Amino acid sequence: MNSLRQPVKIGDRFTITTLSQNDRQRDDAVHILCVGPVDRSYVVHDVLLKISNSQLSIVTDYRELWIFPKQEAIHLVIIHNTLSLVELEEACRYIRQQWSHARILVVRSGGSFLEDGLYDERVVPTVMPDVLLNTIERLTGISSAWRSGNA
Numbered sequence: 001m002n003s004l005r006q007p008v009k010i011g012d013r014f015t016i017t018t019l020s021q022n023d024r025q026r027d028d029a030v031h032i033l034c035v036g037p038v039d040r041s042y043v044v045h046d047v048l049l050k051i052s053n054s055q056l057s058i059v060t061d062y063r064e065l066w067i068f069p070k071q072e073a074i075h076l077v078i079i080h081n082t083l084s085l086v087e088l089e090e091a092c093r094y095i096r097q098q099w100s101h102a103r104i105l106v107v108r109s110g111g112s113f114l115e116d117g118l119y120d121e122r123v124v125p126t127v128m129p130d131v132l133l134n135t136i137e138r139l140t141g142i143s144s145a146w147r148s149g150n151a
Contacts, residue, residue: 029053030140031073033102035062035091036080040107044078047133051142062091065098074102075140081108081125092118103139 032048034041034056041058048054059068062083077095079088092104092114104119107127121135136142 029055030075030142031055031057032076032078032136032140033068033072033074034058034078034080035065036060036078036082036107040080040082041078043129044132047129047136050133051136062087065091065094070098072099074099076103076105076136078105078107079119081106085114089114089118105135105139 030051030053032044032054034044036058037060038058041056045056048056057068057072057074059065062079077099079091083091088106088108092106095102095104096118103121106114106119106122107125108122109124113122120139123132123135127135
């Protein structure tokens with residue numbers, strides 16, 4: 001069973017994992033990168049507890065994306081609403097270039113926003129956990145069987 005874990009600081013980033021010891025070497029684990037403060041990433045972590053084989057890495061501001069290991073297989077990047085519109089656009093362009101297969105979920109409210117090609121989905125900061133989980137599942141292609149550990 002998954003449980004809340006404290007983030008582990010590795011260099012300039014944080015990693016929270018819900019991989020069991022048996023899953024640690026599985027290539028099919030879903031890797032999610034959050035861009036924003038650690039406290040906001042706990043919301044995402046709590047949702048990921050429902051997915052048995054996930055890994056959450058955290059960079060606390062968008063500049064840390066440039067030093068994040070390029071060889072990491074990232075499936076989804078979640079960008080929190082702490083970035084300015086200019087930083088958000090820069091970060092999305094970099095993510096599209098660096099991890100072209102990764103999907104981008106932006107957690108932000110407000111009027112002016114990015115052009116559609118720079119992100120895949122947008123939710124408001126007050127999104128309900130079930131809606132966030134469904135959005136993550138849709139963006140990463142996780143099935144309910146995978147989520148329950150029956151896949």
